[in-house]
Amino acid sequence: MERLTSDELRDCWPILSQPERVEAFQHMGRADSDDFFLELSAADQAVLLLAMEEGERRLWVRLLAPDDAADVVQLVSPTERSAVLGLLDETTRLEVTALLAYAEDAAGGLMSPRFARVRPEMSVNEAIRYLQRQAKEHLETIYYAYVLDPEQRLEGVVSFRDLFAAAGEKPLSEVMHTDVVSVRDSMDQESVAQVMAEHDLNAIPVVDELGHMKGIVTVDDIVDVVQREATEDIQKLGGMESLDTPYLQTPMLEMVRKRAGWLSALFLGELLTASAMSRFEDEIAKAVVLALFVPLIISSGGNSGSQATTLIIRAMALGEVKLGDWWRIMRREVVAGLSLGLILAALGLVRILVWERAFHSYGEHAVAVAATVALSLIGIVTWGTLAGSMLPFLIRRAGFDPASASAPFVATLVDVSGLVIYFSVAQVVLRGSLL
Amino acid sequence: MERLTSDELRDCWPILSQPERVEAFQHMGRADSDDFFLELSAADQAVLLLAMEEGERRLWVRLLAPDDAADVVQLVSPTERSAVLGLLDETTRLEVTALLAYAEDAAGGLMSPRFARVRPEMSVNEAIRYLQRQAKEHLETIYYAYVLDPEQRLEGVVSFRDLFAAAGEKPLSEVMHTDVVSVRDSMDQESVAQVMAEHDLNAIPVVDELGHMKGIVTVDDIVDVVQREATEDIQKLGGMESLDTPYLQTPMLEMVRKRAGWLSALFLGELLTASAMSRFEDEIAKAVVLALFVPLIISSGGNSGSQATTLIIRAMALGEVKLGDWWRIMRREVVAGLSLGLILAALGLVRILVWERAFHSYGEHAVAVAATVALSLIGIVTWGTLAGSMLPFLIRRAGFDPASASAPFVATLVDVSGLVIYFSVAQVVLRGSLL
Numbered sequence: 001m002e003r004l005t006s007d008e009l010r011d012c013w014p015i016l017s018q019p020e021r022v023e024a025f026q027h028m029g030r031a032d033s034d035d036f037f038l039e040l041s042a043a044d045q046a047v048l049l050l051a052m053e054e055g056e057r058r059l060w061v062r063l064l065a066p067d068d069a070a071d072v073v074q075l076v077s078p079t080e081r082s083a084v085l086g087l088l089d090e091t092t093r094l095e096v097t098a099l100l101a102y103a104e105d106a107a108g109g110l111m112s113p114r115f116a117r118v119r120p121e122m123s124v125n126e127a128i129r130y131l132q133r134q135a136k137e138h139l140e141t142i143y144y145a146y147v148l149d150p151e152q153r154l155e156g157v158v159s160f161r162d163l164f165a166a167a168g169e170k171p172l173s174e175v176m177h178t179d180v181v182s183v184r185d186s187m188d189q190e191s192v193a194q195v196m197a198e199h200d201l202n203a204i205p206v207v208d209e210l211g212h213m214k215g216i217v218t219v220d221d222i223v224d225v226v227q228r229e230a231t232e233d234i235q236k237l238g239g240m241e242s243l244d245t246p247y248l249q250t251p252m253l254e255m256v257r258k259r260a261g262w263l264s265a266l267f268l269g270e271l272l273t274a275s276a277m278s279r280f281e282d283e284i285a286k287a288v289v290l291a292l293f294v295p296l297i298i299s300s301g302g303n304s305g306s307q308a309t310t311l312i313i314r315a316m317a318l319g320e321v322k323l324g325d326w327w328r329i330m331r332r333e334v335v336a337g338l339s340l341g342l343i344l345a346a347l348g349l350v351r352i353l354v355w356e357r358a359f360h361s362y363g364e365h366a367v368a369v370a371a372t373v374a375l376s377l378i379g380i381v382t383w384g385t386l387a388g389s390m391l392p393f394l395i396r397r398a399g400f401d402p403a404s405a406s407a408p409f410v411a412t413l414v415d416v417s418g419l420v421i422y423f424s425v426a427q428v429v430l431r432g433s434l435l
Numbered sequence: 436m437e438r439l440t441s442d443e444l445r446d447c448w449p450i451l452s453q454p455e456r457v458e459a460f461q462h463m464g465r466a467d468s469d470d471f472f473l474e475l476s477a478a479d480q481a482v483l484l485l486a487m488e489e490g491e492r493r494l495w496v497r498l499l500a501p502d503d504a505a506d507v508v509q510l511v512s513p514t515e516r517s518a519v520l521g522l523l524d525e526t527t528r529l530e531v532t533a534l535l536a537y538a539e540d541a542a543g544g545l546m547s548p549r550f551a552r553v554r555p556e557m558s559v560n561e562a563i564r565y566l567q568r569q570a571k572e573h574l575e576t577i578y579y580a581y582v583l584d585p586e587q588r589l590e591g592v593v594s595f596r597d598l599f600a601a602a603g604e605k606p607l608s609e610v611m612h613t614d615v616v617s618v619r620d621s622m623d624q625e626s627v628a629q630v631m632a633e634h635d636l637n638a639i640p641v642v643d644e645l646g647h648m649k650g651i652v653t654v655d656d657i658v659d660v661v662q663r664e665a666t667e668d669i670q671k672l673g674g675m676e677s678l679d680t681p682y683l684q685t686p687m688l689e690m691v692r693k694r695a696g697w698l699s700a701l702f703l704g705e706l707l708t709a710s711a712m713s714r715f716e717d718e719i720a721k722a723v724v725l726a727l728f729v730p731l732i733i734s735s736g737g738n739s740g741s742q743a744t745t746l747i748i749r750a751m752a753l754g755e756v757k758l759g760d761w762w763r764i765m766r767r768e769v770v771a772g773l774s775l776g777l778i779l780a781a782l783g784l785v786r787i788l789v790w791e792r793a794f795h796s797y798g799e800h801a802v803a804v805a806a807t808v809a810l811s812l813i814g815i816v817t818w819g820t821l822a823g824s825m826l827p828f829l830i831r832r833a834g835f836d837p838a839s840a841s842a843p844f845v846a847t848l849v850d851v852s853g854l855v856i857y858f859s860v861a862q863v864v865l866r867g868s869l870l
Contacts, residue, residue: 010633039634132599143578143595160578160595164567197658198445199474202637219654223632223661230665231749237669238745238842239738247750248760252767256774259742263816266738267779271786273730278796284723291719291726295708295850298730299737303674303701303843307694310673314666315682325683332687339691344702351706361713381698407673407842408738415730 006032010039022051034063042071043245049084050076058087066092067112067221070099107192108185110225111206111215116145118172120155125168127158144203146213147176154205154213156180182207185214189225194319196222232403233317237310239266239408262406269412273298276416280423287434289362290426293373294419300344300377301384301418302411308333308388309410313402316392326393330386337385341378349374365433372429376422383421384414441467445474457486469498477506478680484519485511493522501527502547502656505534542627543620545660546641546650551580553607555590560603562593579638581648582611589615589640589648617642620649624660629754631657667838668752672745674701674843697841704847708733711851715858722869724797725861728808729854735779735812736819736853737846743768743823744845748837751827761828765821772820776813784809800868807864811857818856819849 009024016024025048028036037045037060045064049057049072061069061084073084073096085093095113102108116134118127131145145163147156156176166175182205183192196204196219203218232242241258243250277284277294284291312329315321321329349370356366388410392402427435444459451459460483463471472480472495480499484492484507496504496519508519508531520528530548537543551569553562566580580598582591591611601610617640618627631639631654638653667677676693678685712719712729719726747764750756756764784805791801823845827837862870 193658196655197662200655202653202655218637219658220635220637223628223654223658226658226661226665227632227753230661230669231753234665234669234672234745234749237672238741240742240746243746246753246755247746248755248763252770256771259739259771260775260778263735263738263742263775264778264782267731267735267782270731270734271783273734274727277727277730281723281727284719284726288716288720288723288726291723291729292709292712292716294726294729295712295733295854296702296705298734299705299708299843299847299850300698300702302734302737302846303698304694306673306843307675307698310669311675311678311682314669318662318666318681320681320683328683335687336691336694340695340698343695343699347699347702348706408734408741411737411846412734415734419730 006036009036018047022048037063038068042068042075046072046075050080057084061087062089062092065112066095066114067099067110067215070096070109071104073100074104102185105189106185107183107187107189107206107217108214110189110192110221111185111217113215115141115203115205115213115216117148117152117213118145118158120147120149120171120173120176122172123168124163124166124170124172124175127172128163128168131160131163141203141216141218144216146205146216147172148213152213153211154180154182154207157205180205182213183217184209190229190317192217193222193225193229197226229317233313236401236403237313237406239263239406262408266408266412269409270415272416273419276419280419283423283426283435287426287430289365289369289434290372290423290430293369294422296348297373297376297380297422298415298418301380301414303384304337304340304381305384305388305410305414306407308337308385309391309407312389312392316396316402323393323396326390329389329393333385333389334382337382338378340385341381344381345374345377348377365430368430368433372422372426375429376418376425379421379425380414380418383417384410387414387417441471444471453482457483472498473503477503477510481507481510485515492519496522497524497527500547501530501549502534502545502650505531505544506539508535509539537620540624541620542618542622542624542641542652543649545624545627545656546620546652548650550576550638550640550648550651552583552587552648553580553593555582555584555606555608555611557607558603559598559601559605559607559610562607563598563603566595566598576638576651576653579651581640581651582607583648587648588646589617589642591615592640615640617648618652619644625664625752627652628657628660628664632661664752668748671836671838672748672841674698674841697843701843701847704844705850707851708854711854715854718858718861718870722861722865724800724804724869725807725858725865728804729857731783732808732811732815732857733850733853736815736849738819739772739775739816740819740823740845740849741842743772743820744826744842747824747827751831751837758828758831761825764824764828768820768824769817772817773813775820776816779816780809780812783812800865803865803868807857807861810864811853811860814856814860815849815853818852819845822849822852 006028009028021044025033049060052060064072069088069092073081076084085096088096099109116131118130127145143160145158146154147158149155156178157180158172158176162175181195181199181201183195185206185208201219203216205213206215206217207213235242240262243255243258312321352362352366352370352373355361362369391410395404396402441463444463460468484495487495499507504523504527508516511519520531523531534544551566553565562580578595580593581589582593584590591613592615593607593611597610616630616634616636618630620641620643627639636654638651640648641650641652642648670677675697678690678693747756787797787801787805787808790796797804826845830839831837
C-alpha cells in the first residue's frame, strides 16, 4: 500500500475495510499519526489498538484522555479489557475504572475527570500560576477552573478570562460566579446537551447526589451526542432499528436484520387491512369503483399521520413539548387535521367530478362516489393527524422512547382504521344507489 | 403578573405568548435579566427589543456580540433595521454591517469577527500580556490566538494552553501550529459543523478566497446549527416544509400551510393510483379477492422505500455517503431489498395459506392468489428499496436538498408502480384460473 498523508487517509477512511485501515495506519508517517489517531471514533481506535503489537499498544493507549480511554475499553471484549486497562498508568486506570461504572449515555459516562480545581481562598494571581503549571498536564480544559470546598462540593466557577480581567490580589471567592449551572452524573446525555445549548456553555460541571464535583462535559463531546441522537431518531422515524455504525460500515446481515424486524412487524400489522377489506368484499363486488380509491384514501391518512408524529417527536426531543402538553397539542391537531382534511376533500371532489365530466370514468353515480371519497378524506385525515400526534404521548407515558412511534407505524395503524371509515361512509352515502 | 426568577421564567417561556414574554421580561430583576436576555433566541431578542422604550433599547442591543446582533438585525423589518443599527457603537456597527452581507447559513454569517490576532514575531510572554489586555474587551474567545501576517493572512494558531506550557521568550512562530484547519466564508454551516466535529475543534478560523482571516466560528454556535439542521431534515423526511419556529410557537395558519403544501402534492401524486387501479377494473371485478391485498402490497413497498431513503439521506447529511458512491449503494440496496422482499413474501405466503386452511377465506384458487401476493411482494419491496435509496442521489445530482425526498414522497412514487407490478403479476399467474 502506498504511503498516504493524513488528509488523504481521512478522505478515504470510510470506504476502507478493517484490515485496510490497520495497514494504512501502520504505514502512516509518525508525525501525523497521533493527531489522526485522536480524531478517530472509539470503535476505530479499539480496532487499531488490538491489531498492534503488545509493545506498541501502551504508547497509543496512553495518548487518550481518560473519557476517551473509557470509551475504547468499553468496546473491547471482556477478556481483553483488563489487558488494555493494565497498559494505563495508575492514576488514569483508577479514573477510567470509575468512568466505566457509569452508563455510556449518561453525563457520568461522557465526562472527563480531569478538570482544574481551585480553592476559594486562593488569590487570582495564585490561581493563574496554578493553572499555568496544570496546563502542562493533561487537563481537559484550563479555560474554566472550578472552585471546590474541602469536601469537593462545587462552590463556584471562574473562567480564565475572569481571572485575567480581575485584580491579581483578590481572592477567588470574590471573583467567582456562584450561580453555576451543573448536571447530575446520572442525567442522560440528550438532556445534558439541552442544558448546555440552552445556557450556551462551553463546559458544564457534573456532580453526584451530594453535590460533589466528579468531572466536566465539554461542548465538543456534545456535538457528537447531538449528531448521534438525531441520527437515531431519524432512523427510528424511518421505520427501522437505529444502526450503531455508519451506513457503509454496517455489515449487510446486520442491516437487513435491523430493517427486517420493523418491516415484518409493520407487515403483520398491515395484514389486518386484508381482514378489514374482506369484511367489505360484498360492497367491493357490487361497486368495484370503491376499490379504485382505496390506495388514495389510506395513503392520505398515512401521510397526515406521518407529518403529525414527526412534528411531535422532534418537538419532544428538543424539549419544546412536554408530556403535560398533550391536551393543548390535541386541540391544535384537531383543528390542523380538519383543515388539512377539508383541503384534500376539496381536491378529491374536483378531481373526480372533472374526470367524470371529461372521461365518464365513474358511471352514473359519480357524484355519490365523489361525496363518499370527500367525506372519508375529512374523517381519515383528521383521525390520522390526531392518532399521529397522540401516539408519541402514549408511548412516552408508557415509558418508552417516543421516536419508536415511527411514521410507518402510524401509517399502518391509520391504514386499517382508514379502510373501516371509508367503507362505513360508503355504506351510508351509497345505500340505495350503488350498494 | 407576579415577579418570576429567571429559572421559573425559563421553564414557562415556551408556553407564553409574545405580549406575556415582554411583560414577564420587564418585570424581571435586573440582576438576572442580562444573562437571561443573552440566552434567548435571536427571534425572542428582536421581539423584546422592539417592545422596549427607545431609551432602553441601546443598553440591550449593545449587550450583544456582533454575530448575535447581526442575527437580530436580520429579523427586524427593513424599516426598523437602520434604527437598530444606529444604536450600536461605530466599531460594532461596521462589523455587523459586514456580517449582514453573508448568507445567514454560511460560515460568514455564523462567525464572530472578534478574535485574538497576534503577530508571528511576538514572544510568548508578549502574547500572554497582550491577551490579558484583550480579555477585558469583548473578544469571542481568548483561548485561541491567530497568528496573521501583515496582510491578515492566516499563518498559524496558538492555544492559550500552548502559550502557558512554552518558554516565555520564544517567538510565536516557533510555538504556533501551522497545520491550521480553516473554512471558507462561503461554506455552508452544515459543512462547517462536519469539519469541526471531524477535527474535534472548539473554534475554527474563517478565511476569504485570498486566505485573509475574517472571523472565527465557535463550537457552541455549531451545537445550535446541528440541532436546527437535524430538525429541518426530520421535518422534511416527515413530508412537510420545515417549520422555522418551535412547534408550539408556530401560528396555526402557517403550520397548516406548510403541511398542506406537501400533503396536497402527495395527494395529487396518489391520485395516479386511482388511474392505475381503473386500468385493472376488469380484473378486480372478476377477482375481488385481488382488491383485498392492495393496501398490504402498496404499504410494504412504501415502508421499505421509507427505510432506504431515510438511511441514505441521513448518511449523506453526515458526509458518510457521497454522490459518487451511488453504484456501491445500489448494489448493496438491491441485495438488501431482495432479502427483505423474500422475508415478507414468506410471511405473506404463510398467512394466506393458513387462513385458507382455517377459514377458507380465499376460495379454490387460494394457492394461486398466495403466489401472486408473494411474487409481487418480492418485486415491490426490491423496487421500493431501490427507488428509495436512489432518489436522494437523483435529487442531489439535480442540485436540490436530498432531504426533500421525504419518506411519504417515496411511498407515493412506489404506490403507483407497486399497483402496476401487482396487477401485472396477477395477470400472468392467474390467467386461466381467476382471470
